[in-house]
Amino acid sequence: MSTTAPAPAPDATKEEPALKPSKDEGDGSSWVAKLTLLFVCVLFTIPTFGLLISSFRDPQAIRQTGWWTVITGGETFSLDNYTTVLNAGMGESFVNSLTVAIPATVIPIMAAAFAAYAFAWMDFKGREFLFVIFVGLLVVPLQVALIPLTRLYNTVGINNDFVKLWLAHTGFGMPLAVYILRNYIGSLPREIIESAKVDGASHFATFWRLILPLSVPALAAFAIFQFLWTWNDYLVALVFMTSGAEVVTVTLAELVGSRGQDWHLLTAGAFISMVVPLIVFFALQRFFVRGLTAGSVKG
Amino acid sequence: MAVAISGVVAVVLGVGGALLLFWGLNAVVERLPKAQEELLKPYVFIGPAMAVVGVFLLYPSILTVWYSFQTRIGTPNQEFTLNNYVYLFTSSELRDSFINNALWILVVPAGAVAIGLLVAVLADRLRPTSEKIAKSLIFMPMAISFVGASTIWLFMYAWRPEGVDQFGLITAIATGLGAFPSEPIIQNTSFRLNSFALMAVMIWLQAGFAMVLLSAAIKNVPGDTIEAARIDGASELQIFWRVTVPQIRSTIVVVTTTILILVLKVFDIPRVMTSGNFNTNVIANVYYDLAFTFGDRGRASVVVVALIVLTLPFMYINIKRFREQEAMR
Numbered sequence: 144m145s146t147t148a149p150a151p152a153p154d155a156t157k158e159e160p161a162l163k164p165s166k167d168e169g170d171g172s173s174w175v176a177k178l179t180l181l182f183v184c185v186l187f188t189i190p191t192f193g194l195l196i197s198s199f200r201d202p203q204a205i206r207q208t209g210w211w212t213v214i215t216g217g218e219t220f221s222l223d224n225y226t227t228v229l230n231a232g233m234g235e236s237f238v239n240s241l242t243v244a245i246p247a248t249v250i251p252i253m254a255a256a257f258a259a260y261a262f263a264w265m266d267f268k269g270r271e272f273l274f275v276i277f278v279g280l281l282v283v284p285l286q287v288a289l290i291p292l293t294r295l296y297n298t299v300g301i302n303n304d305f306v307k308l309w310l311a312h313t314g315f316g317m318p319l320a321v322y323i324l325r326n327y328i329g330s331l332p333r334e335i336i337e338s339a340k341v342d343g344a345s346h347f348a349t350f351w352r353l354i355l356p357l358s359v360p361a362l363a364a365f366a367i368f369q370f371l372w373t374w375n376d377y378l379v380a381l382v383f384m385t386s387g388a389e390v391v392t393v394t395l396a397e398l399v400g401s402r403g404q405d406w407h408l409l410t411a412g413a414f415i416s417m418v419v420p421l422i423v424f425f426a427l428q429r430f431f432v433r434g435l436t437a438g439s440v441k442g
Numbered sequence: 443m444a445v446a447i448s449g450v451v452a453v454v455l456g457v458g459g460a461l462l463l464f465w466g467l468n469a470v471v472e473r474l475p476k477a478q479e480e481l482l483k484p485y486v487f488i489g490p491a492m493a494v495v496g497v498f499l500l501y502p503s504i505l506t507v508w509y510s511f512q513t514r515i516g517t518p519n520q521e522f523t524l525n526n527y528v529y530l531f532t533s534s535e536l537r538d539s540f541i542n543n544a545l546w547i548l549v550v551p552a553g554a555v556a557i558g559l560l561v562a563v564l565a566d567r568l569r570p571t572s573e574k575i576a577k578s579l580i581f582m583p584m585a586i587s588f589v590g591a592s593t594i595w596l597f598m599y600a601w602r603p604e605g606v607d608q609f610g611l612i613t614a615i616a617t618g619l620g621a622f623p624s625e626p627i628i629q630n631t632s633f634r635l636n637s638f639a640l641m642a643v644m645i646w647l648q649a650g651f652a653m654v655l656l657s658a659a660i661k662n663v664p665g666d667t668i669e670a671a672r673i674d675g676a677s678e679l680q681i682f683w684r685v686t687v688p689q690i691r692s693t694i695v696v697v698t699t700t701i702l703i704l705v706l707k708v709f710d711i712p713r714v715m716t717s718g719n720f721n722t723n724v725i726a727n728v729y730y731d732l733a734f735t736f737g738d739r740g741r742a743s744v745v746v747v748a749l750i751v752l753t754l755p756f757m758y759i760n761i762k763r764f765r766e767q768e769a770m771r
Binding site for chain 2: 173176177179180183184187188189190191193194197205206207208209210211238239241242243245246249250251252253254255257258260261262265266267270271273275276277278279280281282283284286287288289290291292294295305306309310311313314315317318320321345346347350371374375376377378381382388391392395396399400403406409410412413416417420421423424425428431432435436
C-alpha cells in the first residue's frame, strides 16, 4: 500500500507553487475551472444541507413544500423534531452507539500493537507467513463470520449484545490494526531499537517505553478509523443486537422502514446519527484522512 | 446510564486485561532459559492478535466453506449436499443480484474516480485556503454512515403525486423541467434507473476518498515534467492525459480496486432504500435474507463462498504488493 501511504491531509503544503498555476490563469478557462469546481461542491453539499435545514422545520411544512422555499421567509424553526425523535428511541440508541464504538475501538489496540512490534522487529519462524495471513484477511468479506459467530456465541453462552459486538468488532478490526501499526512501527529508525537493545532493555521495555509513545500518530489513525467504522456499522449491529438495545444506524433504518413518510423524524434522526462522525471529521481531519485511507481496504 | 457504565468497565477490563495478559506471559517467558525465551517471546507478542483473527475470521471462513456443502444445518438431519451450489448457479434471484453487483462495479468506481480526479486537478489550481474548503466539502460525506446517506438521498428522491408541490429536490427539478416522473425514481425499473439512483449515493460517499488519494498523487508529480510539456506547447488537456495521468496510474488502480471491493459487498444502501425490491437486489442483501430472514445457512454460506472467491484476486494482489514492498525494505 505504498501508494496509499503518503495520504496527507488536504492542507498538505504544495512544493513549488510557482510551477503549478496553469499558463491560462487569468483568462477565461480558469474561470471555467473555478465554476466547475463550485458546481461540484454545491452538488455534493446540497443533500446534507437540505437535510439539516429540513430537520428544523415544522413537521407539516417538511412534506408540503421543498426545504428551499424557506428563503422566502415567514417560517419558524425549532428543535422540536430533535426532541421528538430523541424521545422515540434515538436518545437511547445514541448512548448505545457510544457504548459499542468506544470499547470496540480501544480493546483491539493493545493486542495489535504488541503483534505489530513483533512482526516488525523480532525474528522468528513463520514471521512472513503469519503476517501474510493478516494482509490477506484485510479484504475478507465479514459476512463470512456472521453465521459462525452467532453459533459460537450460543455455544459459549455469550448473551450480552454489547459483549457480542465488542468481540466481533475487535476481531474484524484486528487485521487492519496490525497492518497499519506494523507498517508504521517497521518504518521507525533501526538505530532506536538497536540502541535500546545495547542498553540492555528487554523487548517488553523497548516496546512499552519507546515504541508505543512513538507510534501515537498511527494509533490515532487506526482508532479514528475503527471508531467511525463501528459507529457507522449497520450489518454487524443488525445481526447481533436484539431489539431494545439498538444503535443509531439500526434505529434510523427502522424509522425509514416503519415511518418512511415522517420526514421530521427521519431528518432529525439522520442528523443525530451523523453528528459524532462529523465532529470527528472537522476536529481531527488530518488523522481522519490518514485512518480512512489506510483503512478503506477493510472487509 | 447502566449501559454507559458497562462501556467504561469494558474499556478498563479490555485494555487492562490485555496489558496484564502480556505482562504476565512476558514474566513467565522471562523466567525460562535465555535460548527458550528468545524463541518463545515473539509468539507471546503475536499470540493474542493471532488468536483473535483465528476465532473471528479464520475459523468462520473454514466453517462457512464447510456449511456450503451442508443442508439442514444445526438439526440432527444435517448432511452433505451439493444443492447449495446448484442454487448458486441456477437461482434467478441470485443471477439478477450478480448482474446488479456487476453494474455497481462498472459504474461506482469509475464515477468516484472521475469526480475525485476532476476535483483534485481543479482544486490544485486554487489558493490553499479555497483548496482546503473545496476538498473538505467533497470529502465530508465519507464521515456519514451508509444508512445516514441512504436517508439523505431518499429525501432527495422523495416523490408525491402530480399536481402537488414536490419536496424531494430531484423530483422537483425534474418536474420544473417539465419531466414529472410518473413514479418514484427508486421504483423506476426502466433502464434500471433506480439502481443508478442507488449507485449515485455510493459515488457521493466515495468520491472524496478517491479525491484525497489522487490529489496526494498529483502533488507528487514533478513540476518540471509538466513545465517541459508546457514549453513544448502542449495544451492543459494534453498535459493532463499524457503527463499527469501516466504518473499517477498506480494510485488510480489502488483507488479503483478499493472502491470495487467495497461495492462488491454493498449492503446498507439497497437494504435501507429499496430492501432489494424493484430489481435493485445485490448479493450481500440476498445473503442477509437467506441467513437471517429465512434461516437457510447452507445457501447463505454458498453466497459468502462466492463473495470470497470474487475477493481472492484482490487478496492475491495485496499480498503480492506487500511482498514487493518487503523486498525493497
